[in-house]
Amino acid sequence: MSxxxxxxxxxxxxxxxxxxxxxxxxxxxxxxxxxxxxxxxPRVRTxxxxxxxxxxxxxxxxxxxTLGLIGLVGILVALTTLPRIPRGIRVALGxxxxxLSVPIxxxxxxxxxxxxxxxxxxxxxxxxxNVVVGMAGLLDLGYAAFxxxxxxxxxxxxxxxxxxxxxxxxxLPGEYMYLFMLIAVVTTAITGLLIGLPALRxxxxxxxxxxxxxxxxxxxxxxxxxxxxxxxxGPQGITPVGRPPxxxxxSLMGALGVRLDETTxxxxxxxxxxxxxxxxxVLANVNLANSRFGRAWVAIREDEIAAQAMGxxxxxxxxxxxxxxxxxxxxxxxxxGAQRTFVSPxxxxxxxxxxxxxxxxxxxxxxxxxxxLGAAALTILNLDILKTFSEFVRTSLPWIPxxxxxxxxxxxxxxxxxxxxxxYRPQGLIPEARHRAELEEEA
Amino acid sequence: xxxxxxxxxxxxxxDGFILGFIYAMIALGYTMVYGVLELINFAHSEIFMIGxxxxxxxxxxxxxLIPNGYLLLLVAVVLVERMAYRxxxxxGTTNRLVPLVTAIGVSFFLQDLxxxxxxxxxxxxxLRMRTIPDLEGSFTLFGGAIFIQTKSVIVIVxxxxxxxxxxxxxxxxxxxxxxxxxxxxxxxxxLMGINPDLIISRTFLIGGALGGVAGVLxxxxxxxxxxxxxxxxxxxxxxxxxxxxxxxIPGAMLGGLVLGQLENFFGTYLPILTAGNFGTEYKDVVxxxxxxxxxxxxxxxxxxxxxxxxx
Numbered sequence: 001m002s003x004x005x006x007x008x009x010x011x012x013x014x015x016x017x018x019x020x021x022x023x024x025x026x027x028x029x030x031x032x033x034x035x036x037x038x039x040x041x042p043r044v045r046t047x048x049x050x051x052x053x054x055x056x057x058x059x060x061x062x063x064x065x066t067l068g069l070i071g072l073v074g075i076l077v078a079l080t081t082l083p084r085i086p087r088g089i090r091v092a093l094g095x096x097x098x099x100l101s102v103p104i105x106x107x108x109x110x111x112x113x114x115x116x117x118x119x120x121x122x123x124x125x126x127x128x129x130n131v132v133v134g135m136a137g138l139l140d141l142g143y144a145a146f147x148x149x150x151x152x153x154x155x156x157x158x159x160x161x162x163x164x165x166x167x168x169x170x171x172l173p174g175e176y177m178y179l180f181m182l183i184a185v186v187t188t189a190i191t192g193l194l195i196g197l198p199a200l201r202x203x204x205x206x207x208x209x210x211x212x213x214x215x216x217x218x219x220x221x222x223x224x225x226x227x228x229x230x231x232x233x234g235p236q237g238i239t240p241v242g243r244p245p246x247x248x249x250x251s252l253m254g255a256l257g258v259r260l261d262e263t264t265x266x267x268x269x270x271x272x273x274x275x276x277x278x279x280x281x282v283l284a285n286v287n288l289a290n291s292r293f294g295r296a297w298v299a300i301r302e303d304e305i306a307a308q309a310m311g312x313x314x315x316x317x318x319x320x321x322x323x324x325x326x327x328x329x330x331x332x333x334x335x336x337g338a339q340r341t342f343v344s345p346x347x348x349x350x351x352x353x354x355x356x357x358x359x360x361x362x363x364x365x366x367x368x369x370x371x372x373l374g375a376a377a378l379t380i381l382n383l384d385i386l387k388t389f390s391e392f393v394r395t396s397l398p399w400i401p402x403x404x405x406x407x408x409x410x411x412x413x414x415x416x417x418x419x420x421x422x423x424y425r426p427q428g429l430i431p432e433a434r435h436r437a438e439l440e441e442e443a
Numbered sequence: 444x445x446x447x448x449x450x451x452x453x454x455x456x457x458d459g460f461i462l463g464f465i466y467a468m469i470a471l472g473y474t475m476v477y478g479v480l481e482l483i484n485f486a487h488s489e490i491f492m493i494g495x496x497x498x499x500x501x502x503x504x505x506x507x508l509i510p511n512g513y514l515l516l517l518v519a520v521v522l523v524e525r526m527a528y529r530x531x532x533x534x535g536t537t538n539r540l541v542p543l544v545t546a547i548g549v550s551f552f553l554q555d556l557x558x559x560x561x562x563x564x565x566x567x568x569x570l571r572m573r574t575i576p577d578l579e580g581s582f583t584l585f586g587g588a589i590f591i592q593t594k595s596v597i598v599i600v601x602x603x604x605x606x607x608x609x610x611x612x613x614x615x616x617x618x619x620x621x622x623x624x625x626x627x628x629x630x631x632x633x634l635m636g637i638n639p640d641l642i643i644s645r646t647f648l649i650g651g652a653l654g655g656v657a658g659v660l661x662x663x664x665x666x667x668x669x670x671x672x673x674x675x676x677x678x679x680x681x682x683x684x685x686x687x688x689x690x691x692i693p694g695a696m697l698g699g700l701v702l703g704q705l706e707n708f709f710g711t712y713l714p715i716l717t718a719g720n721f722g723t724e725y726k727d728v729v730x731x732x733x734x735x736x737x738x739x740x741x742x743x744x745x746x747x748x749x750x751x752x753x754x
Binding site: 147206426 | 481482483540541542543544545547548549550551552553554557558559562563566568572643674678681682685720721722724725727728730731732734735738739744
């Protein structure tokens, strides 16, 4: 088995030079499957994963095919979940994938940078929602509202928009984006407080519908506050949203021997910025999970009345969970607005909230690697696989009417994922230890 | 300004009733399912939407012969309950999030499923109700103070009949008694020889049927329909159910009528009262704010009773 698995990986490595096409990518994914699931010696498995990392990187460099990115995500999942891989190797390989393989692939195909940035933004938001839904068990269906507040916080002041209702010199210079990432933490936390104060007094299922309603209220406000005072510029949205100047970044990369051009410089910058943010968010998440608050949240999730009897103040504890989740989302909103240089209400619909919820549920409520995996899987599905499938339908199946465009059917896919996960695997793909124990007990 | 308000008032009240009847019929579906299962059936708004789409399709091909499209709708309701909710009940999970998330998933799935079907069928998912010449007439009352379309008379007659029928069914028939028994205490009811699974699917069916009728009437009045049209009426009808006291059948009717009046009132008068600064688009905000206020100050609703949560 070991030999077969190694041989497969080596064949893939060779083919990634000779014939980097879709068929080869599927061979590589197969090799990854064997390396992850077959009974292998831990050392062979580790070697195998290292080989595959190299092979997928080369494959991406030579072809720019996004299937290679799925392979890299798969390796990351294997590195975080499989037992008995030396810790040093996990960290080294993981960092190599994030800091070397993805940028290399990005230079071959800039769409991969775009995918990486979107995955990162949604991963950070699922981690935020994970605090609210996963740890504290509060079903929030209006999470995109906080994302919107964060995005608008910077978009209004980082563009000429603020000049329409305030005296002063707008847009603010791009460097202010970093400051506004902090300000967005405050504004979204306050929004979380305002929404949470009435909503969190209610029992679970009422909370869901009230957050859904309030999320909708935020969107309606964003859509209509272009009169009497033009604050949000209404449905047209705000553009251009400022970006921080990155001359220092260009010269730093130049010193490291990376040559950047007009399009890739900002993409690499935002990719690394998002990675750094995820690092911070994961750190915060791990520490919160093991803190007094984290334990209190889990206690509330498991049994509200028992938690109260143990002396946990319900409303403040829930509010803190709500505000923490909101703050994560707000920071990512600022980056989202700056990266796209455009913010409009239609990015913050119920669909966006449900998408993030589906990410958390797919990965496993309460599980940190799960939330990231969920974000990666659904973002790739949404931005890449469904679009590719659309292309396939348009070119190869002409009898299907033109209005039936698979890329537009995210709701069908996300709805199906939610229902199937709830029926067959409610603990998610990478379950949190405590949740897993609880659900097994019930069965 | 006051004069302007008074002139419009009879018309506003009348339109409010039309809207209110539609909300009341949808709200009954939420309230009945909540009564027996303690589940907010998010997918109910999609049952309403399917009713509207089925209505358009039936009128397109069959002229006013509603029952055929209706069978399709009822099949959908039963399927949702069988495929999605029953497996969960069988497993008996105690986690409250699980059924809720399932319901949301079903709701999203159904929206795009209908879009897919309509797309494959007509290559178009924005649908228009066929105009039916017999129903296009209108007349005025009180010297022109109220303008009434023939369609709205149909809406009122049908909804009053449906609401009366439901009240009769729940209070006077054996099935109604069984539904009330299951709502009160599921396990005791099953000891008394009632099959709770059967009663639960019947409840889903009855609630779904009302929602579907509301959908057809909605399509008749608003004429343009798409697969995403269920969301807002759905969430407002839920608000109506909470307003009247969730689980309470007369409450849902009252809540629907009150909410219809309030929404129509604010929708019409908000631009007048704020001198055009805040327009009709804020009427949805009003509905949500009402929901929050009730939940904060009278969570049991207008007609509901307070239930203490036991450990």
